[in-house]
Amino acid sequence: MERPEPELIRQSWRAVSRSPLEHGTVLFARLFALEPELLPLFQYNGRQFSSPEDCLSSPEFLDHIRKVMFVIDTAVTNVEDLSSLEDYLAGLGRKHRAVGVKLSSFSTVGESLLYMLEKCLGPAFTPAMRAAWSQLYGLVVAAMSRGWDGE
Numbered sequence: 001m002e003r004p005e006p007e008l009i010r011q012s013w014r015a016v017s018r019s020p021l022e023h024g025t026v027l028f029a030r031l032f033a034l035e036p037e038l039l040p041l042f043q044y045n046g047r048q049f050s051s052p053e054d055c056l057s058s059p060e061f062l063d064h065i066r067k068v069m070f071v072i073d074t075a076v077t078n079v080e081d082l083s084s085l086e087d088y089l090a091g092l093g094r095k096h097r098a099v100g101v102k103l104s105s106f107s108t109v110g111e112s113l114l115y116m117l118e119k120c121l122g123p124a125f126t127p128a129m130r131a132a133w134s135q136l137y138g139l140v141v142a143a144m145s146r147g148w149d150g151e
Contacts, residue, residue, distance in 0.1 A: 004079060004132040004133070004135035004136040004139070005128065005131075005132040005135075006079045006080050008126075008128055008129045008132040009076055009079050009129075009132050009133060009136055010076060010079070011129075012117060012121055012124070012125065012129050012133070013072075013073070013076045015120060015121055015124075016116075016117065016120050016121070017069075017073060017076075020065075020066065020069035020070075020073075021062060021065060021066065021069070023069070023116050023119075023120050024065035024066070024068055024069045024116075025056055025062075025065060026115070026116045026119055026120070027065075027068070027112045027113055027115070027116040028052075028055075028056060028061075028065060028068075028112070029052060029056060030111075030112040030115045030116065031108060031109060031112040032052035032055070032056075033052070034108050034111060034112065035105060035108045036052070038101075038105060038108075039051075039052060039055060041099055041100050041101060042055055042061060042064070044058065044060035044061070045060075049061075071092065072113075074088075075136060075140050076136075079136060082136075082139050082140070082143070085143065086143050086146070089140060089143035089144045089146075089147075090143055090144065090146035090147045091147065092144055092147065093143070093144035093145055093146055093147020093148060094147035095147070096144070096147065097147055097148050103145055103148050106141045106144070106145075110134070110137045110138075110141070113133065113137060114130060114133060114134070114137075117129075117130075117133060118130075
């Protein structure tokens with residue numbers, strides 16, 4: 001896979017990273033709209049959420065959003081040396097597999113990420129930027145999918 005264009009990614013991320021909770025909520029709202037069967041995977045202290053809105057407003061889930069946005073931030077920071085994150089991302093893959101996430105769901109997560117970026121950036125989210133983010137996300141998923149190896 002071709003390396004993503006680092007400056008396009010950094011430039012777009014600067015705008016998003018100013019409000020990570022707000023934009024992360026957009027990402028997960030879209031994810032639950034596209035793949036509602038993911039909602040039951042999020043349980044805290046045995047509590048099952050009755051709706052995406054219930055989940056998206058819970059303090060525990062807001063913490064999860066912060067963590068996801070931190071991982072994206074880490075990937076952006078290391079966009080020119082993603083190989084340095086291979087073990088970390090494979091570990092995240094193992095954690096996601098352990099709670100029942102299917103590898104196929106990462107496609108929907110990618111769609112939700114692009115949706116969030118488009119909503120945040122509007123017309124500034126160019127086709128070249130979309131391509132750069134798609135490449136970056138593909139590399140991150142490839143590393144995380146190592147957490148499914150050996151099944």
